Amino acid sequence: LTLNVRLHQAISLDDIEIYYQPILDLASRKIIGAEALMRWTDSELGVVSPDEFIPLAEKNGLIHKLGDIVLQRACSQAASWQSITPLKMAINFSSVQFRYSEQLQARIVEVLAQTGLPADKLDMEVTESLLIDQESGLMTMLAYLKQLGIEMSIDDFGTGYSALSYLQKFSFSKLKIDRAFINKMASSKSDKALVTAILAMAKSLEMKVVAEGIEDEQQAQFLQSHGCEFGQGYLFSRPVTAEAFTQLLMEQE
Ligand code: G
Numbered sequence: 001l002t003l004n005v006r007l008h009q010a011i012s013l014d015d016i017e018i019y020y021q022p023i024l025d026l027a028s029r030k031i032i033g034a035e036a037l038m039r040w041t042d043s044e045l046g047v048v049s050p051d052e053f054i055p056l057a058e059k060n061g062l063i064h065k066l067g068d069i070v071l072q073r074a075c076s077q078a079a080s081w082q083s084i085t086p087l088k089m090a091i092n093f094s095s096v097q098f099r100y101s102e103q104l105q106a107r108i109v110e111v112l113a114q115t116g117l118p119a120d121k122l123d124m125e126v127t128e129s130l131l132i133d134q135e136s137g138l139m140t141m142l143a144y145l146k147q148l149g150i151e152m153s154i155d156d157f158g159t160g161y162s163a164l165s166y167l168q169k170f171s172f173s174k175l176k177i178d179r180a181f182i183n184k185m186a187s188s189k190s191d192k193a194l195v196t197a198i199l200a201m202a203k204s205l206e207m208k209v210v211a212e213g214i215e216d217e218q219q220a221q222f223l224q225s226h227g228c229e230f231g232q233g234y235l236f237s238r239p240v241t242a243e244a245f246t247q248l249l250m251e252q253e
């Protein structure tokens with residue numbers, strides 16, 4: 001209950017911050033994108049992880065408001081970063097946000113217009129759970145957003161149930177390999193085999209791949225040599241404030 005009340009308060013006091021983690025082209029090691037990640041430090045509770053407050057927000061409906069804050073701020077930030085480098089902004093969308101799919105779709109179109117961010121610079125990250133209880137309008141909506149130029153990505157790939165061919169039907173053009181697999185590649189032959197197989201299948205279906213949670217050079221090299229084009233992880237940078245991210249962009253130009 002406390003957390004619930006504090007979260008309402010955090011939203012009205014504008015206490016939710018957005019951090020940005022660079023997404024790199026593994027070959028050139030240049031930043032080609034950013035993932036927007038919510039951060040909340042409560043004056044009494046301290047740092048509250050999104051793993052804690054997002055599931056709560058999905059239950060009490062605050063996810064719609066939170067999602068809108070991230071959408072608005074991250075698109076506005078990405079629009080201003082275009083003058084430094086043409087990066088894509090990856091934003092996480094909860095499956096719950098798609099329950100009001102018409103409003104969500106309208107709001108995305110509106111925010112792109114307001115912020116001036118080109119549609120092809122927005123990357124929507126959703127999880128496989130979105131496709132479980134697919135209502136009829138979902139496929140139409142995803143196809144519409146894709147046709148605007150928005151990239152649709154599947155997050156945490158490998159933890160859910162989707163087949164790659166199925167994702168392709170739903171207009172997804174990119175997948176993010178869950179960091180649990182990347183993390184275990186060095187110690188687990190089967191995880192390494194799984195990652196290799198995902199990369200091979202993604203290639204034959206012409207889907208782009210981002211590996212998450214890259215923490216060392218060995219992982220980066222292995223992934224790159226097996227056809228993974230993009231990467232994200234502590235090896236390159238942790239999620240940082242907008243100011244720090246701007247600095248990273250300036251340094252590479
Ligand atoms: O940043 P961190 O690893 O602590 O995030 C934990 C989880 O919270 C991740 O699964 C991430 O996708 C999720 N998360 C972070 N920011 C957002 C957001 O803006 N929207 C949604 N739906 N999930 C988010």
Ligand code: G
Pocket residue numbers: 021037092155156179212213214215232233234235239
């Ligand atoms: O589920 P999602 O992909 O949105 O998760 C992103 C989360 O992963 C963020 O909370 C971010 O802080 C975390 N993260 C990003 N890079 C790394 C990494 O290299 N190692 C670990 N352990 N976590 C990472």
Ligand code: NA
Pocket residue numbers: 035092125155
């Ligand atoms: Na994500």
